[in-house]
Amino acid sequence: MPKWNPEPLINVVLALLRVSRDGKLREDEILRMLKYTYSDISRKELVKTLMTLEIRGLIKVYLAKENLLIAELVKQPKEH
Numbered sequence: 001m002p003k004w005n006p007e008p009l010i011n012v013v014l015a016l017l018r019v020s021r022d023g024k025l026r027e028d029e030i031l032r033m034l035k036y037t038y039s040d041i042s043r044k045e046l047v048k049t050l051m052t053l054e055i056r057g058l059i060k061v062y063l064a065k066e067n068l069l070i071a072e073l074v075k076q077p078k079e080h
Contacts, residue, residue: 005037005038007037009034009038009041009045009049010049010052010053012034012037012038013030013034013046013049013050013053013071014053014058014059014073016030016033016034017059017071017072017073018073023072023073023075024070024071024072024073025070025071026064026068026069026070026071027043027046027047027050027068027069027070027071028068030046030071031043031046034046047069050069050071053071057074058073058074059071059072059073059074060072060074
């Protein structure tokens with residue numbers, strides 16, 4: 001049975017991207033970091049989360065190799 005986590009997966013992925021040195025992470029890096037909190041997370045769940053974030057305009061996802069994605073934070077314009 002999956003363990004319930006109070007922090008939504010979308011928020012955790014965004015936080016990981018924000019603390020990364022250049023706002024970019026490979027999907028395997030994100031998955032490895034998430035395993036500490038979400039021990040039963042699958043690649044399918046992560047890809048679905050990345051797709052949701054991309055649709056919302058918060059990140060861009062690139063195909064680096066045949067089966068490797070890179071997620072990058074979208075630079076938000078500064079409001080005056």
